[in-house]
Amino acid sequence: MRSLVALLALSLPAVAEVSPERATKLENIVIQDCGSCHGLTLKGGLGSALTPDMLAHAEPQGLAAIILDGVPGTAMPRWRPVLSEEDALWIADYLKGRPE
Template identity: 70%
Template sequence: MADAGLIAAALMAVASVSLAAEISPQRQAELEHMVIQDCGSCHGLTMKGGLGKPITPADLAGFDPEGLAAIILDGVPGTAMPPWRPLISEAEALWIADYLKTEKTE
């Protein structure tokens, strides 16, 4: 019988792909702009750190997208990291997490 953890991980991966697929290309462009402008205002325009910690793909390599999405949605109490839940959906937070974990070729 398959390991329950492996099955759960596979289901989460499928769910994250399907949630990201629900976001239109126009909304993806808006979210990318938000990441650069809003996240970049604390984490640096190159995401290499500032007031906030670095959030480059290398810095986030050990984090799963679901955990990052939770931080994005709920913020980090006692720090400058605000909750974005009032402005974005769970699917959008997951899209942002995946976006942050992906190397940019620009």
């Protein structure tokens, strides 16, 4: 599984660039959609916690790959049909850097 995530991450941009309007929409997706499984405060629920402390070891490109392609055999869905690679990388950076 790790090699798949690493391979997928190679194609992602290193820095996410989205407009302020898109950033607002993506933040809402994180709170509403991600929060429905990971908890409204993202401290865990059906899915694991998405706090900066819990994600400290994770590379943004690897997180973006998981966001885009999901995790087979788990409740983590693919978001590639509705999010771009830049969107997913922005979300990964947001999750790693937001205040708790």
